[in-house]
Amino acid sequence: MSDSNDLIVRVWGARGSTPTPGPKTIKYGGNTSCLEVRCGKDIIILDAGTGIRELGNVLKNELPINVHILFSHLHWDHIQGFPFFKPFYASGCTFNLYAERKSGGTLEELLSAQMKYPYFPVPIPKSLSKLDFHDIYSNQEIIINDIKITAYRANHPDGCLAYRIQYGNKIVVYATDTEHNDELDRNICKASEDADVLIYDSNFTEEEYKIYKGWGHSTWNEGMKISRESGAKKLILWHHDPAHDDKFMDDLEKTVQLSLPNAQAAYEGMKIVI
Numbered sequence: 001m002s003d004s005n006d007l008i009v010r011v012w013g014a015r016g017s018t019p020t021p022g023p024k025t026i027k028y029g030g031n032t033s034c035l036e037v038r039c040g041k042d043i044i045i046l047d048a049g050t051g052i053r054e055l056g057n058v059l060k061n062e063l064p065i066n067v068h069i070l071f072s073h074l075h076w077d078h079i080q081g082f083p084f085f086k087p088f089y090a091s092g093c094t095f096n097l098y099a100e101r102k103s104g105g106t107l108e109e110l111l112s113a114q115m116k117y118p119y120f121p122v123p124i125p126k127s128l129s130k131l132d133f134h135d136i137y138s139n140q141e142i143i144i145n146d147i148k149i150t151a152y153r154a155n156h157p158d159g160c161l162a163y164r165i166q167y168g169n170k171i172v173v174y175a176t177d178t179e180h181n182d183e184l185d186r187n188i189c190k191a192s193e194d195a196d197v198l199i200y201d202s203n204f205t206e207e208e209y210k211i212y213k214g215w216g217h218s219t220w221n222e223g224m225k226i227s228r229e230s231g232a233k234k235l236i237l238w239h240h241d242p243a244h245d246d247k248f249m250d251d252l253e254k255t256v257q258l259s260l261p262n263a264q265a266a267y268e269g270m271k272i273v274i
């Protein structure tokens with residue numbers, strides 16, 4: 001039984017860039033970014049990658065629901081599951097959707113675009129449930145009942161937001177799609193201060209990063225540095241590269257744990273209770 005004071009994190013998709021299903025990715029999963037965070041009765045979803053489809057199937061048992069969905073940014077791997085989230089098509093639900101204001105349009109316009117002809121046959125449903133769109137900015141605070149969410153600037157092509165979610169004295173940080181530089185990223189360090197769990201973009205190894213610098217992703221080594229600097233207690237590797245199969249991820253996790261014994265690579269179905 002979970003306590004109403006618990007902050008519960010569940011992983012529905014930890015893959016980066018593009019879905020990667022198949023026999024080589026069964027353990028860590030092939031679905032793209034989707035994280036469920038429960039703070040008591042409140043449901044927060046971070047990103048709507050393909051992992052959100054299965055989350056929607058599970059949430060169907062709790063309808064009608066009131067859900068807050070925060071987008072780190074609108075690259076495909078973070079929105080592709082959006083049209084397949086079945087609770088959108090149910091009645092009596094409330095969905096609050098948040099993303100950084102982009103120059104190309106409001107969040108409603110941008111999310112609607114991927115569901116228009118010729119990309120998708122069904123437009124965003126308007127009538128059955130209530131959808132509220134919120135265009136937000138970095139450093140903005142979002143208060144949902146007893147939860148404080150703060151958006152921080154991440155370093156990624158076209159911009160991206162990291163989120164710090166605080167519920168009582170429990171803190172989880174979602175910092176996907178962010179690239180480091182020579183100096184520690186002060187924004188991400190600040191976001192991660194004394195976090196119980198830091199979920200961090202560990203898409204590349206150090207060797208890969210040398211080749212793909214500028215693509216907007218980071219390494220577990222940098223995640224470890226940020227954890228140590230900010231006092232984050234547990235590092236979770238996120239945004240697994242499509243080329244990193246289960247064998248690769250097992251080896252990577254073992255290497256990371258030599259330096260940070262309680263660090264883990266995110267896998268579909270992973271649940272952390274804080």
Ligand SMILES: [Zn+2]
Binds near residue numbers: 075077078239
């Ligand atoms: Zn991504």
Ligand SMILES: [Zn+2]
Binds near residue numbers: 073
């Ligand atoms: Zn991205």
